[in-house]
Amino acid sequence: MFASLRSRFRRCLLVLAVAACSVVLAAPAQAHDVLESSDPANGSTMPAVPSQIGLTFDRTPMGIGSVVHVQDGNGTDQADGPVTIVDNNVTQAVKAGAPGGTYTVVWRVVSSDGHPIEGTFTFTAGGSATAAPPAPVAAAGSGGPQAGVMIAGGAAAVLVTGLAVGAALVRRRLRSTESDA
Ligand SMILES: [Cu+2]
Incomplete structure (x- = not known):
């Protein structure tokens, strides 16, 4: 019982670490x-x-x-x-x-x-x-x-992600406006 809790905690830490890493990787390429x-x-x-x-x-x-x-x-x-x-x-x-x-x-x-x-x-x-x-x-x-290619690639990835998130938000807002009307 204790062991499974512990392994779950460890898995949780791993997920957090991966999430933190991807945030770091998404940081400006100028770094x-x-x-x-x-x-x-x-x-x-x-x-x-x-x-x-x-x-x-x-x-x-x-x-x-x-x-x-x-x-x-x-x-x-x-x-x-x-x-x-x-x-x-x-x-x-x-x-x-x-x-x-x-x-x-x-x-x-x-x-x-x-x-x-x-x-x-x-x-x-x-x-x-x-x-x-x-x-x-x-x-x-x-x-x-x-x-230069690396920086351009990084910028493009950030842009694409931003556009996708933006589009999803707009779609969601549109949908909620529709259901409100
Ligand atoms: Cu770096």
């Missing part, structure tokens, strides 16, 4: 850290695979659960060692000898507000990575298209 630029920039072409990948955010992501996959044309991850975070910069070293080709960088970090954020971008390199870092390629400020 997330935003990818401001990457080096290499999305869609850029360079003579050789860079020795490292750099991501610059508008704030400092949390130092936990960061992943930056550097996938070559065959989908092999050429990331070398762990991700480092210094201030707003997230850096991932690339294996020496990583082959040229079109790369897809798949990143995931924990935003300073505690929410995981992620994105991908691509670049094309003509030759293999060298151990010595090549001259840094000017990263034309790519304003993180993924972040």
